[in-house]
Amino acid sequence: xxxxxxxxxxxxxxxxxxxxxxxxxxxxxxxxxxxxxxxxxxxxxxxxxxxxxxxxxxxxxxxxxxxxxxxxxxxxxxxxxxxxxxxxxxxxxxxxxxxxxxxxxxxxxxxxxxxxxxxxxxxxxxxxxxxxxxxxxxxxxxxxxxxxxxxxxxxxxxxxxxxxxxxxxxxxxxxxxxxxxxxxxxxxxxxxxxxxxxxxxxxxxxxxxxxxxxxxxxxxxxxxxxxxxxxxxxxxxxxxxxxxxxxxxxxxxxxxxxxxxxxxxxxxxxxxxxxxxxxxxxxxxxxxxxxxxxxxxxxxxxxxxxxxxxxxxxxxxxxxxxxxxxxxxxxxxxxxxxxxxxxxxxxxxx
Ligand code: ADP
Ligand code: MG
Numbered sequence: 001x002x003x004x005x006x007x008x009x010x011x012x013x014x015x016x017x018x019x020x021x022x023x024x025x026x027x028x029x030x031x032x033x034x035x036x037x038x039x040x041x042x043x044x045x046x047x048x049x050x051x052x053x054x055x056x057x058x059x060x061x062x063x064x065x066x067x068x069x070x071x072x073x074x075x076x077x078x079x080x081x082x083x084x085x086x087x088x089x090x091x092x093x094x095x096x097x098x099x100x101x102x103x104x105x106x107x108x109x110x111x112x113x114x115x116x117x118x119x120x121x122x123x124x125x126x127x128x129x130x131x132x133x134x135x136x137x138x139x140x141x142x143x144x145x146x147x148x149x150x151x152x153x154x155x156x157x158x159x160x161x162x163x164x165x166x167x168x169x170x171x172x173x174x175x176x177x178x179x180x181x182x183x184x185x186x187x188x189x190x191x192x193x194x195x196x197x198x199x200x201x202x203x204x205x206x207x208x209x210x211x212x213x214x215x216x217x218x219x220x221x222x223x224x225x226x227x228x229x230x231x232x233x234x235x236x237x238x239x240x241x242x243x244x245x246x247x248x249x250x251x252x253x254x255x256x257x258x259x260x261x262x263x264x265x266x267x268x269x270x271x272x273x274x275x276x277x278x279x280x281x282x283x284x285x286x287x288x289x290x291x292x293x294x295x296x297x298x299x300x301x302x303x304x305x306x307x308x309x310x311x312x313x314x315x316x317x318x319x320x321x322x323x324x325x326x327x328x329x330x331x332x333x334x335x336x337x338x339x340x341x342x343x344x345x346x347x348x349x350x
């Protein structure tokens with residue numbers, strides 16, 4: 001090791017991952033795809049390939065137990081992993097759960113956590129098959145690894161988008177980010193006056209989006225039924241802009257999206273205004289929506305155009321350095337990755 005010391009924050013999450021992946025050489029033929037997509041792709045003995053992914057949730061970085069019911073946390077830890085398998089157009093089958101837990105947590109609290117984990121397992125039809133438990137000096141870390149399967153020809157990589165493909169996104173965006181803003185605000189109010197009871201009922205939808213997100217396996221099953229193969233796909237975990245740029249970079253093409261096509265729920269919109277935030281900025285850069293962002297060939301447009309939960313937001317074009325949004329005023333603005341970077345602040349820079 002040299003004397004030089006660089007701060008992780010200088011690199012950011014993606015820079016750090018790139019640095020690690022540059023040092024990795026895959027040695028086994030069965031490792032078809034390693035670092036760089038939503039899941040690794042591994043050759044199985046049968047007809048299918050194995051998808052493998054892992055995600056870690058750290059107290060104080062990814063969640064705050066002041067307002068996160070621990071049962072929901074368990075559910076979410078599984079859902080975000082399932083989402084990475086969904087993003088490869090695969091079906092999840094097994095998970096392992098590793099816990100790093102301090103003595104601040106009772107057995108009853110761990111039971112609650114597992115109630116959430118198992119409820120998600122039932123919902124997504126995955127089996128909990130193992131894990132590891134260690135004691136930590138402080139806080140709680142949940143690390144889940146997930147295995148899924150797919151037919152090799154159906155795997156949707158980030159790199160597969162083609163010129164003129166249609167860019168689609170499911171559900172609506174920015175809700176989880178606004179839900180988090182509401183929770184943070186209520187926490188501050190509570191810290192100043194413990195008598196104040198939070199009034200969260202009005203914000204139920206957006207608060208639910210941050211505390212208990214769902215992986216869009218329903219869409220993966222619909223692709224199968226509609227005989228659609230997304231040419232590329234990613235789940236929206238870091239924010240639409242950031243995740244679009246991953247597709248652009250890995251596919252070597254540019255993206256062009258239309259502001260007026262970006263799906264935003266009414267409550268998200270109104271809450272953003274209430275917080276003096278631009279709803280579009282929240283939809284572009286707020287993370288943790290866990291919707292699916294994908295491209296399809298023009299030929300498949302007919303199959304999706306009337307789908308109530310799939311929104312066409314733009315298309316791919318040849319110039320990979322031109323990643324833009326056409327605003328409602330018809331000006332062209334460049335898309336920037338401003339997503340959640342936990343190494344920087346963990347907060348959105350609007
Ligand atoms: P996602 O948001 O879909 O979970 P990430 O941005 O966390 O994806 O990771 C992108 C890619 O980098 C994945 O292939 C992941 O396995 C890999 N990766 C992330 N962190 C590390 C690490 N510390 N070491 C090796 N690979 C990593
Ligand atoms: Mg992902």
